[in-house]
Amino acid sequence: xxxxxxxxxxxxxxxxxxxxxxxxxxxxxxxxxxxxxxxxxxxxxxxxxxxxxxxxxxxxxxxxxxxxxxxxxxxxxxxxxxxxxxxxxxxxxxxxxxxxxxxxxxxxxxxxxxxxxxxxxxxxxxxxxxxxxxxxxxxxxxxxxxxxxxxxxxxxxxxxxxxxxxxxxxxxxxxxxxxxxxxxxxxxxxxxxxxxxxxxxxxxxxxxxxxxxxxxxxxxxxxxxxxxxxxxxxxxxxxxxxxxx
Amino acid sequence: xxxxxxxxxxxxxxxxxxxxxxxxxxxxxxxxxxxxxxxxxxxxxxxxxxxxxxxxxxxxxxxxxxxxxxxxxxxxxxxxxxxxxxxxxxxxxxxxxxxxxxxxxxxxxxxxxxxxxxxxxxxxxxxxxxxxxxxxxxxxxxxxxxxxxxxxxxxxxxxxxxxxxxxxxxxxxxxxxxxxxxxxxxxxxxxxxxxxxxxxxxxxxxxxxxxxxxxxxxxxxxxxxxxxxxxxxxxxxxxxx
Numbered sequence: 001x002x003x004x005x006x007x008x009x010x011x012x013x014x015x016x017x018x019x020x021x022x023x024x025x026x027x028x029x030x031x032x033x034x035x036x037x038x039x040x041x042x043x044x045x046x047x048x049x050x051x052x053x054x055x056x057x058x059x060x061x062x063x064x065x066x067x068x069x070x071x072x073x074x075x076x077x078x079x080x081x082x083x084x085x086x087x088x089x090x091x092x093x094x095x096x097x098x099x100x101x102x103x104x105x106x107x108x109x110x111x112x113x114x115x116x117x118x119x120x121x122x123x124x125x126x127x128x129x130x131x132x133x134x135x136x137x138x139x140x141x142x143x144x145x146x147x148x149x150x151x152x153x154x155x156x157x158x159x160x161x162x163x164x165x166x167x168x169x170x171x172x173x174x175x176x177x178x179x180x181x182x183x184x185x186x187x188x189x190x191x192x193x194x195x196x197x198x199x200x201x202x203x204x205x206x207x208x209x210x211x212x213x214x215x216x217x218x219x220x221x222x223x224x225x226x227x228x229x230x231x232x233x234x235x236x237x238x239x240x241x242x243x244x245x
Numbered sequence: 246x247x248x249x250x251x252x253x254x255x256x257x258x259x260x261x262x263x264x265x266x267x268x269x270x271x272x273x274x275x276x277x278x279x280x281x282x283x284x285x286x287x288x289x290x291x292x293x294x295x296x297x298x299x300x301x302x303x304x305x306x307x308x309x310x311x312x313x314x315x316x317x318x319x320x321x322x323x324x325x326x327x328x329x330x331x332x333x334x335x336x337x338x339x340x341x342x343x344x345x346x347x348x349x350x351x352x353x354x355x356x357x358x359x360x361x362x363x364x365x366x367x368x369x370x371x372x373x374x375x376x377x378x379x380x381x382x383x384x385x386x387x388x389x390x391x392x393x394x395x396x397x398x399x400x401x402x403x404x405x406x407x408x409x410x411x412x413x414x415x416x417x418x419x420x421x422x423x424x425x426x427x428x429x430x431x432x433x434x435x436x437x438x439x440x441x442x443x444x445x446x447x448x449x450x451x452x453x454x455x456x457x458x459x460x461x462x463x464x465x466x467x468x469x470x471x472x473x474x475x476x477x478x479x480x481x482x483x484x485x486x
Contacts, residue, residue, distance in 0.1 A: 039382035
């Protein structure tokens with residue numbers, strides 16, 4: 001019996017690794033990717049019950065799945081959308097649901113997402129200079145973990161505090177270095193908690209420039225996710241329901 | 246398994262006090278290799294010991310359906326495993342082996358009897374739950390969604406009656422519908438019913454005899470006792486002058 005199970009699981013593994021190739025933005029090339037497993041799909045869907053940390057865990061799950069299935073630790077946050085769209089197409093199909101209607105739009109959305117070419121880095125010069133860089137999925141997950149801990153700690157306080165935490169952590173993810181004159185702080189060498197302290201003390205004008213950099217990337221992704229419906233333009237939401245067949 | 250007055254009373258108490266686990270064990274103690282066979286055997290026993298009819302309340306009005314008709318319509322097609330083939334992947338679905346408590350949906354691994362990928366075949370029947378779960382978890386989601394699709398679109402495990410007024414009546418054997426149906430069936434008798442019967446009949450019969458009887462016996466004794474009482478009333482000398 002054990003042999004039989006092993007043979008079957010070997011066959012499943014072979015099947016998973018045989019099939020899928022996914023496009024990436026940061027590498028501008030196709031890479032091998034194993035299909036989403038039922039367990040992974042279940043894990044994604046289960047984040048719906050996690051309250052305010054649910055969306056954070058959802059993002060972390062997506063990162064973990066991409067890294068596990070592609071075996072590529074260098075992939076960046078900008079690769080996430082395109083890979084997830086392709087994984088979803090492979091596992092659940094191209095039809096998406098919106099307000100009880102079904103639309104076969106995923107192929108078109110994937111084609112639009114393939115054309116995204118976000119800036120992967122930016123320098124902000126001034127008394128405080130900042131190097132911004134789109135984070136890898138792994139480093140984003142690290143920050144998300146800290147953010148989840150922080151939000152959990154604050155869960156007894158008001159929701160506004162949790163949202164403000166999430167906003168700060170989002171900025172933290174994209175900072176590579178902060179320099180004041182000759183002093184350079186490499187964010188990768190600091191704990192996430194220290195990075196948050198520094199971001200909280202940055203001048204508002206710098207924060208705004210960081211947010212603009214992030215916003216440009218997010219807005220381009222949102223544009224790619226838009227599609228026409230009979231009641232006008234809609235945007236495909238990448239949330240738990242997107243993976244629920 | 247006899248459905249005695251005492252047993253029905255005990256089950257009624259379990260259901261009143263949310264002891265579903267006992268009810269579930271009771272249902273699973275009936276003969277049958279799967280839920281369908283057990284379900285059918287329970288209805289056969291119900292017809293023999295409790296009532297020849299089932300009463301459905303549809304849109305406020307009551308419809309009595311003979312149990313023999315329900316048993317006749319409950320064909321063995323329901324328990325025939327259903328095979329789905331999709332390119333290199335095939336799987337076989339069947340009704341679950343046992344009733345399960347506290348679930349709306351039966352876990353998918355209890356419905357799969359075998360899976361094949363190309364020439365490799367895995368029989369699920371003899372695997373423990375842990376192994377089944379870990380195999381299902383490792384299946385690519387696209388294959389798994391084929392299993393779900395097969396499950397959702399398979400109407401062969403849904404029991405319906407060819408009666409227009411009962412068009413809403415459906416028991417899907419892939420779900421926990423059979424358990425819910427039986428729960429409703431066994432909830433028909435209230436605590437007051439058992440109190441009344443014991444109080445009434447114990448004037449004429451021993452409590453042991455009452456408890457050992459089945460509901461059909463009880464109905465018979467109540468009828469006979471009523472007739473006897475009526476007859477006694479009529480043979481009493483009149484005090485009217």
